[in-house]
Amino acid sequence: MSAADRARDALDRLAEASATERVLISSAALVLSVLVGAALVLVAGRMTACTADEAVYYFGTGFCYDPVVVFDRLFFGALGDPLGGEWSPNGQFAVTLRETTLLLFTGLSVALAFRAGIFNIGTQGQMVAGALATALGVGWASAFVSGALATVALVPFGVLVGATVGGLYGAVPGALKAYADANEVITTIMLNFIATGVALYLVSGVFKDPNSAANQTVPLPEFARFPSLLFGGQQDFSLVALLFGLVAVAGLYYVLEHTAFGYDVRTTGAQPEAAEYGGVDAERTVVASFALSGALGGVAGAMYVMMVLGTFQTGIPSYGFDGITVSILAGNNPLGVGVAALLFGVLKSGTTVVQFATDVPPQLVGVLRGLIILFVAMPEFFRLLARGLPGRRSGRGPEAAATDGGVAVGDGTASGETAGSDGAEAADERGRERRDGGGR
Amino acid sequence: MSDASADRDDDAAPAGEREGRFERYTTRTLVAGTTVAGVVTLLVAGLLFPDSLPGTLAAVLTSGDTLAAALRLSVPIAFAALGGIFAEKSGVINIGLEGLLIISAFGAIYVADVTGGIWIGFVGGVAASTLLAALFAVVTIGFRADQIIAGLAVWLIALGLAPFASQVIYGSPNTPTVATSPSISVPVLAELPFLGALFSASPSVYLLFAAVALSWYVLERTPFGRWIRASGENPEALDTAGVNVTRVRYASVLLSGVLAGMGGAALSLDLGQFTGNGPTMVNGKGFIAIVAYLFGNYNPVGAFLSTLLFAGLDAVQTVLQLQGIGIPRQLIRVAPFVVVIVVLALVGRTRLPAAAGDHYETEE
Numbered sequence: 001m002s003a004a005d006r007a008r009d010a011l012d013r014l015a016e017a018s019a020t021e022r023v024l025i026s027s028a029a030l031v032l033s034v035l036v037g038a039a040l041v042l043v044a045g046r047m048t049a050c051t052a053d054e055a056v057y058y059f060g061t062g063f064c065y066d067p068v069v070v071f072d073r074l075f076f077g078a079l080g081d082p083l084g085g086e087w088s089p090n091g092q093f094a095v096t097l098r099e100t101t102l103l104l105f106t107g108l109s110v111a112l113a114f115r116a117g118i119f120n121i122g123t124q125g126q127m128v129a130g131a132l133a134t135a136l137g138v139g140w141a142s143a144f145v146s147g148a149l150a151t152v153a154l155v156p157f158g159v160l161v162g163a164t165v166g167g168l169y170g171a172v173p174g175a176l177k178a179y180a181d182a183n184e185v186i187t188t189i190m191l192n193f194i195a196t197g198v199a200l201y202l203v204s205g206v207f208k209d210p211n212s213a214a215n216q217t218v219p220l221p222e223f224a225r226f227p228s229l230l231f232g233g234q235q236d237f238s239l240v241a242l243l244f245g246l247v248a249v250a251g252l253y254y255v256l257e258h259t260a261f262g263y264d265v266r267t268t269g270a271q272p273e274a275a276e277y278g279g280v281d282a283e284r285t286v287v288a289s290f291a292l293s294g295a296l297g298g299v300a301g302a303m304y305v306m307m308v309l310g311t312f313q314t315g316i317p318s319y320g321f322d323g324i325t326v327s328i329l330a331g332n333n334p335l336g337v338g339v340a341a342l343l344f345g346v347l348k349s350g351t352t353v354v355q356f357a358t359d360v361p362p363q364l365v366g367v368l369r370g371l372i373i374l375f376v377a378m379p380e381f382f383r384l385l386a387r388g389l390p391g392r393r394s395g396r397g398p399e400a401a402a403t404d405g406g407v408a409v410g411d412g413t414a415s416g417e418t419a420g421s422d423g424a425e426a427a428d429e430r431g432r433e434r435r436d437g438g439g440r
Numbered sequence: 441m442s443d444a445s446a447d448r449d450d451d452a453a454p455a456g457e458r459e460g461r462f463e464r465y466t467t468r469t470l471v472a473g474t475t476v477a478g479v480v481t482l483l484v485a486g487l488l489f490p491d492s493l494p495g496t497l498a499a500v501l502t503s504g505d506t507l508a509a510a511l512r513l514s515v516p517i518a519f520a521a522l523g524g525i526f527a528e529k530s531g532v533i534n535i536g537l538e539g540l541l542i543i544s545a546f547g548a549i550y551v552a553d554v555t556g557g558i559w560i561g562f563v564g565g566v567a568a569s570t571l572l573a574a575l576f577a578v579v580t581i582g583f584r585a586d587q588i589i590a591g592l593a594v595w596l597i598a599l600g601l602a603p604f605a606s607q608v609i610y611g612s613p614n615t616p617t618v619a620t621s622p623s624i625s626v627p628v629l630a631e632l633p634f635l636g637a638l639f640s641a642s643p644s645v646y647l648l649f650a651a652v653a654l655s656w657y658v659l660e661r662t663p664f665g666r667w668i669r670a671s672g673e674n675p676e677a678l679d680t681a682g683v684n685v686t687r688v689r690y691a692s693v694l695l696s697g698v699l700a701g702m703g704g705a706a707l708s709l710d711l712g713q714f715t716g717n718g719p720t721m722v723n724g725k726g727f728i729a730i731v732a733y734l735f736g737n738y739n740p741v742g743a744f745l746s747t748l749l750f751a752g753l754d755a756v757q758t759v760l761q762l763q764g765i766g767i768p769r770q771l772i773r774v775a776p777f778v779v780v781i782v783v784l785a786l787v788g789r790t791r792l793p794a795a796a797g798d799h800y801e802t803e804e
Contacts, residue, residue, distance in 0.1 A: 361607035366600025374593035
């Protein structure tokens with residue numbers, strides 16, 4: 001390898017590591033997903049029937065769905081049409097902020113786990129556990145207090161209950177991974193099914209609200225819910241909850257970057273062997289990270305109960321899975337989660353607007369979620385796209401790639417493979433190692 | 441990470457790993473032995489006290505209907521597990537099996553509905569799954585995406601796309617029903633008391649038997665099978681031997697798409713409908729398939745047997761739900777998921793010593 005090559009490689013590595021590239025890749029992935037989504041809308045529009053008047057025409061062909069309208073509604077509709085003149089914070093914009101608040105917590109939950117080298121797909125289940133515990137705990141406690149002070153006592157209590165139960169539920173796959181070497185991707189997915197099933201059992205039986213046909217717990221009194229400051233409250237949004245979410249973003253950032261525990265988490269995630277040599281107790285870090293991650297998921301559940309529904313009902317929306325997208329989009333950085341949660345809050349809130357304004361099925365956003373994850377997972381694609389020529393890749397790259405690809409399911413080098421689940425970051429790092437290896 | 445898949449295979453295990461493998465087998469044997477012992481105890485108890493709870497359970501277990509149900513429930517899981525084996529043996533962990541099942545389940549019904557032919561629908565489902573697997577292959581092999589995240593994306597895309605398409609085409613996440621194919625009965629043999637269920641089943645069950653045997657043969661007895669294993673164990677060596685590792689991996693992942701597609705298509709065509717609410721009709725079968733082949737130690741026959749264990753459990757719980765034996769329905773329903781976790785915890789543990797030693801080995 002010549003000196004020039006070496007220098008260029010070094011520069012490459014610098015560029016790869018830069019946060020700018022991360023932002024560029026995430027943005028590019030988002031744009032590409034929207035484009036693919038638009039194509040999908042067009043194709044779907046060809047497959048349904050509509051009258052000639054309703055159809056829109058592109059490239060001389062008629063389509064029943066108009067992707068421009070869809071994405072206009074999705075983005076501007078979610079913001080309450082700020083360009084329309086009659087903007088009010090109480091409309092769709094409040095819904096967007098509400099979704100953002102919930103996604104902040106599930107996003108942080110996934111991001112923290114990712115940083116520790118853990119793939120927590122169980123945020124959904126931890127959220128369900130936390131939500132149910134909050135609904136029951138606060139429901140029980142609200143009998144003892146009343147008045148204005150009750151809110152001040154009950155809301156933090158509810159958040160605490162949600163965090164504790166979510167954290168305990170998160171610690172289960174953590175312990176299974178640390179001490180029994182059970183792959184966390186599978187266990188957390190299974191635990192999601194279990195949480196939903198057991199919650200259904202409890203809420204349709206012992207804890208069912210006798211006055212309701214739905215499977216739900218007894219609704220919480222108004223004073224046991226998040227107060228709706230400034231915003232009218234029709235959209236079940238509370239500024240207090242959002243502020244709490246922002247504090248969580250800053251808090252997790254501080255914990256990860258400036259505390260000993262954060263250092264343990266990051267080194268365990270990025271360099272497990274080095275962490276072990278450095279005296280980090282890998283097992284304990286895994287369990288602790290998983291518990292903290294679960295606690296954040298549990299808080300999301302508490303928020304959902306105390307801010308949105310006021311009760312626990314079966315069929316909690318998939319905030320946990322959206323949290324994965326948020327985290328991956330944010331490069332697993334807590335500050336990035338703030339931005340990505342807002343963006344995804346827009347998408348989720350916009351879904352309902354799209355549903356009202358067009359005939360396009362709302363499942364479209366589910367597809368977009370998958371596409372975003374897919375594109376963010378392949379930074380190499382965008383690098384090639386940016387360079388414009390595929391020739392620079394060394395011949396043996398892809399072969400080497402797969403040897404170390406992915407998490408070994410159910411298999412367990414305690415140290416080795418944790419790094420692999422570290423998403424996009426690990427993919428970057430591996431790409432780098434490989435390049436070095438190839439040139440040696 | 442690097443050697444994650446490397447230390448699993450049996451042939452290439454260095455001496456130090458033997459012990460670990462031995463332990464692993466004993467745990468497997470232990471789990472299997474406990475299961476068998478439990479079942480035998482139950483049967484004996486049931487025979488002695490036919491009116492008690494064990495009696496009911498024994499009657500359920502020995503009924504041909506249970507076996508028939510277990511076989512039917514096995515089909516999607518076992519096909520997906522076979523697909524997972526091919527992909528993972530070659531070094532690509534395909535966690536998107538669930539997505540492949542979903543997309544093929546919908547694709548099969550759609551094509552069957554449009555063309556009116558069940559088998560054309562079957563091919564359509566397989567094609568849909570193979571296309572999605574091809575996307576996964578390009579992304580992970582061609583563009584070196586993280587396999588777990590890309591696999592997750594495959595699942596989420598299918599989870600959104602299938603109900604989306606159903607909503608667009610049929611106006612509901614659930615499709616209308618199409619005709620199902622009649623089951624095939626082998627004369628005389630189908631009359632056998634318990635095992636008769638083996639000889640009177642839907643065509644997909646026979647297809648599964650053939651696929652298990654064929655997969656075992658291909659993996660263990662053909663050069664292609666050796667390439668697949670080498671590509672997952674020691675790609676450098678395979679490269680040196682002049683075989684294109686990338687091609688082997690592409691072929692394996694596509695094959696996993698074909699196999700999972702057969703499972704998904706069989707799942708929906710046997711019922712004649714695709715239901716896309718919530719986690720769709722696939723409902724975690726793809727993930728159970730992953731545990732099934734891990735528990736089956738990457739052996740197609742082993743994967744099939746462990747699938748039969750999970751599916752048998754599921755079949756028993758369905759029958760018990762109908763008979764109503766006091767355990768709430770919702771709780772019985774989560775039992776298979778709990779068992780998966782327990783099995784995974786038991787199987788996972790014994791791997792630890794074997795893998796811990798050779799982390800750096802496959803780094804270049």
